[in-house]
Structure formats: C-alpha cells, structure tokens
Amino acid sequence: MRLLYIVAYDVRDDRRWRKVFRFMRGYGDHLQYSVFRCELSDRERVELMEKLGRVIKHDADQVLFFPLGPAGGADEQRVYAIGLAYTPSEHKAVII
Numbered sequence: 365m366r367l368l369y370i371v372a373y374d375v376r377d378d379r380r381w382r383k384v385f386r387f388m389r390g391y392g393d394h395l396q397y398s399v400f401r402c403e404l405s406d407r408e409r410v411e412l413m414e415k416l417g418r419v420i421k422h423d424a425d426q427v428l429f430f431p432l433g434p435a436g437g438a439d440e441q442r443v444y445a446i447g448l449a450y451t452p453s454e455h456k457a458v459i460i
Contacts (some may be wrong), residue, residue: 365405367405367431367433368401368402368427368431368433369398369401369404369409369432370401371392371412371429372398372428372430373398373425373428374425374426374435375425377424377425380420381398384416385398387419388402391412392404409429413429433446
C-alpha cells in the first residue's frame with residue numbers, strides 16, 4: 365500500500381540542500397521551498413530515508429516525513445488553498 369506523505373526539510377548548507385532537492389524531485393511533487401508531497405510504499409520510504417541519510421549532516425540538518433494516510437484516498441482531494449489552486453501532477457511509470 366502506498367501512503368501519502370508531506371516531506372519537509374531544513375538543510376543548512378546550500379550544497380547539501382541541492383542534493384536533497386534532487387533526490388526529492390524523483391519521489392514527489394515540489395510544493396514549496398523545502399516541502400514535497402510524496403506517494404510512497406514502505407520500500408520507497410525506507411530507500412529515500414537511506415539516501416537522504418547519506419547526504420545530510422545529522423547534527424545540523426533535519427528531514428521530517430508526515431504520513432497523511434493512504435494515497436488516492438478521499439482525503440487526498442481535501443487540499444485547501446488560498447491564492448493559487450493546488451494541482452497535483454500526473455504520476456507515470458518510471459522505467460530505469
């Protein structure tokens with residue numbers, strides 16, 4: 365089962381921040397400066413956490429995963445926006 369997550373990070377070095385940003389682009393939708401919306405299986409979440417753990421400085425940086433429930437559930441449509449509307453991107457298969 366895939367879960368919907370909000371992933372937010374505070375990385376204090378620009379070089380590390382760019383690496384984290386590049387990893388995150390492959391896993392979710394960029395919402396704000398350091399915030400992504402991700403639909404992840406348990407395996408993908410663990411894989412992403414391991415990759416990010418190798419990049420960040422553990423005594424200075426922080427990455428937070430907020431689980432929001434099953435991906436594609438009824439709650440996914442309840443995104444309230446002020447100003448520009450939120451439009452989720454289409455998820456397509458990625459062949460590596």
